[in-house]
Amino acid sequence: MSFTSLGLLPELQQTLHHLDYRQPTLVQQQAIPAILAGRDLLASAATGSGKTAAFALPLLQRLAGQHERAALILVPTRELAEQVADACTAYARNLDLACVAVYGGVPLAEQVETLSDGCDLLVATPGRLLDLLANEILDLSAIDHVVLDEADRLLALGFARELATIGEQLPDHCQRLLFSATFPPAIRRLAQDWLRQPLEISATPHNRPAPKIKQWVVPVDKKRKPGLLLFMLRDRGWRQALIFVKSRKGADDLVTYLRGKELAADALHGERDQETRREVLAAFRERRVDLLVATDVAARGLDIDDLPLVINFDLPLAAEDYVHRIGRSGRAGASGTAVSLVCADEAPQLAAIERLLQRRLSREEEPGFEPRHELPQAAPVKPGKPTKTADFHGRPAAAGKTPGHPGGIKRARPGPAARPGAPGNKLTGRTTTGGRPRGR
Missing domain, CATH: 3.40.50.300 (P-loop containing nucleotide triphosphate hydrolases)
Structure with a gap:
């Protein structure tokens, strides 16, 4: 199978050729058509299997020419935020779409400046995104697509409440995608709360490392x-x-x-x-x-x-x-x-x-380093319950939210960050012409 057969835009196919992407991976073969069709998705794939391209390529295609709408990608760490944003920027080189990453550990003012012209695809860690929302720097009402990337890690790092709070501010109509390399029970519960009649795909067996x-x-x-x-x-x-x-x-x-x-x-x-x-x-x-x-x-x-x-x-x-x-x-x-x-x-x-x-790992002692305190012999490995991870508490509101309005991911007027709920600080939508480099 080639990328051409997946229905991607010529501009994206040209970029993939430039990046030397010859054939889609299994998760890309399964995910790209489903996302292009607008389905919610629950996807499991091993680390390094091409998950980022699996959701970024179809999202960029759906956003192309639709600057009044936007996509949000939530990730657990700063490193992953930068990696995903860099990949999306590379994929969007032939499209007039801007991708921005926001995360903690750097001054908030720097990221506010980066967001000054708005963006089409925002990659964020939950804590920093909530900072921006609380200070009325961002407005999520125009989000059409949201991705939870490395969702199991988001839960393990204790972001359950943050996800619930963010979910309450997203429009009801959002397409929601959940990607995870492992699939503990907590992810199943999160998927039940977060997704609507999702298509489930699995490119590799759950909780298995790459075979080589x-x-x-x-x-x-x-x-x-x-x-x-x-x-x-x-x-x-x-x-x-x-x-x-x-x-x-x-x-x-x-x-x-x-x-x-x-x-x-x-x-x-x-x-x-x-x-x-x-x-x-x-x-x-x-x-x-x-x-x-x-x-x-x-x-x-x-x-x-x-x-x-x-x-x-x-x-x-x-x-x-x-x-x-x-x-x-x-x-x-x-x-x-x-x-x-x-x-x-x-x-x-x-x-x-x-x-x-569900397998024993071989023990190989090194001569001269044999332990005085021996490692206990492994019991026979039987399929059982996975180890417990953090659970998801609270679910996004299913109804009653204000419908989204056009304007992309928006920021407040220039000036000091407003107090949450402060009067006279209504958000204004960015325009789709001028002020932002093309293909940034």
Whole structure:
């Protein structure tokens, strides 16, 4: 199947050819026609399977020539917001559509200025979007399409109430799309509240990593993990690796250790400001840094071409996060490697991961690093209930909201941000001519 057969505009097909997109992935084959037809969608696909293009391409097509309408994409992290916005901007290069990303961690005034001319497609983290709504910077009444991207992560990070509040401000007629790499029960409940008679698609089995990722576990005592990591990096000649730890302090401590061994390493976590995080990611992509030590803030939204190796220095607390971590490798059908250094204290997390995967991960001890505290033998893996994640509390209002009116995603008049509900600060719609570069 080719992109031509999916009914995309010639302008989008030209862009895909320029980007060297030759054939649609499975999720793109299933999602693009359904979104073009206006269906609500519940979609499950593995990380790296092309989810962003699956919803961005048809949304851009539906928005083309309709500047009075707009689309909203909600994502869990700053990194993912930037990644999705960059992808949408690339896809829209031949269309007169503007894409903007807003997220926390940067001054609000900067993003208000970016939004001064309005936009057609807004990518936002829930907290920052609510800031803009509370200050009457944005108006969602003209939103025609809304996407929850990495919906399971949105719930796991505690955004349930924010989603409910945002949902109450969206017009009833919105097309609603829910994309997630994992499908815990909480996502089913969210879908029941959020979507209307959705088409359900699944490009891969639920909660399964890409099939070409080789995975195994190395049992080791907790105190010997740094030495084992160093030994394996040198013994196997591993050059580039994304290493996951459970805490910010753990990331900084491990980077200090690795640098002390003359290895090029840096840390990525929530205490680093956004500009520093951009610089660290750029250095890792460009191979100026070989080892990136990250907390789960980077488990979603990191898109690194041909990343060969993911190392779990610490296992994640939530089994679903294991899938996302190792999914940074083996993207778009490529092969990859994922190795986990596991101490006896982490046996419950390992058991939860194996239940989720419905398979045992092989244990391979390293000579000289055999643990004193042995990892318990795994029980037979049987299909069971997935590990519990955050639930969705509150549902978007189904009726009684004011119908949307034209005007795109709009902002308040220039000047100081207004108090919520302050009189005399009505929102004005942007015009569709002048003031905004074409194809931004």
